[in-house]
Amino acid sequence: QVQLQESGPGLVKPSQTLSLTCTVSGGSLSSGAYYWSWIRQHPGKGLEWIGYIYYSGSTFYNPSLKSRITISVHTSKNQFSLRLNSVTAADTAVYYCARVAGGSYLDYWGQGTLVTVSS
Amino acid sequence: QSVLTQPPSVSGAPGQRVTISCTGSSSNIGAGYDVHWYQQLPGTATKLLIHGNSNRPSGVPDRFSGSKSGTSASLAITGLQAEDEADYYCQSYDSSLSGWVFGGGTKLTVL
Numbered sequence: 001q002v003q004l005q006e007s008g009p010g011l012v013k014p015s016q017t018l019s020l021t022c023t024v025s026g027g028s029l030s031s032g033a034y035y036w037s038w039i040r041q042h043p044g045k046g047l048e049w050i051g052y053i054y055y056s057g058s059t060f061y062n063p064s065l066k067s068r069i070t071i072s073v074h075t076s077k078n079q080f081s082l083r084l085n086s087v088t089a090a091d092t093a094v095y096y097c098a099r100v101a102g103g104s105y106l107d108y109w110g111q112g113t114l115v116t117v118s119s
Numbered sequence: 120q121s122v123l124t125q126p127p128s129v130s131g132a133p134g135q136r137v138t139i140s141c142t143g144s145s146s147n148i149g150a151g152y153d154v155h156w157y158q159q160l161p162g163t164a165t166k167l168l169i170h171g172n173s174n175r176p177s178g179v180p181d182r183f184s185g186s187k188s189g190t191s192a193s194l195a196i197t198g199l200q201a202e203d204e205a206d207y208y209c210q211s212y213d214s215s216l217s218g219w220v221f222g223g224g225t226k227l228t229v230l
Contacts, residue, residue: 046221048221049218049219105153106210107176
């Protein structure tokens with residue numbers, strides 16, 4: 001059973017960089033069969049796709065966030081990460097990592113981690 | 120305002136059937152892109168219910184079914200159970216936005 005777990009600071013100051021890591025267990029991130037994605041959910045709101053990465057490092061980002069995000073893969077650690085720079089209060093959300101199957105759907109999700117942007 | 124429109128809430132009594140709609144446009148569902156459905160329960164990981172419009176992953180009860188027609192899709196739940204009380208989201212791809220989009224979510228209440 002594949003499991004994903006997000007980790008990182010729960011509080012980030014405005015204008016700084018949000019950094020999160022997703023650790024994958026029960027499967028190899030570099031198997032090549034899947035993409036790996038980040039999604040976020042603002043408090044009390046719906047889901048927003050952030051972007052995804054392939055084990056080779058190829059990425060595909062949400063155009064509305066593209067200028068501020070970087071998703072990286074660390075195959076030796078079976079992890080992938082998210083960096084979101086120049087954060088504001090509008091970036092306060094629960095951030096999820098997930099596995100992408102079939103090129104288009106998210107078949108395994110992490111539990112999510114709340115990141116609050118506040119001074 | 121989400122690109123895919125879902126009713127904010129639906130409800131039903133145990134044993135009944137409910138449907139949740141997901142309405143899109145010609146740049147997403149109407150363009151032929153697949154629709155996927157997720158269940159979100161508080162305190163648990165988000166769960167994939169339906170992929171590729173109507174396909175159930177192993178382990179998902181056959182009480183859950185999906186369909187798609189034109190610019191809309193639907194999730195149907197039959198034999199409603201208390202444990203089905205959750206938030207449900209649809210997801211697809213939008214060619215105008217060049218990315219994946221979600222519905223705003225529907226809260227299902229089991230009366």
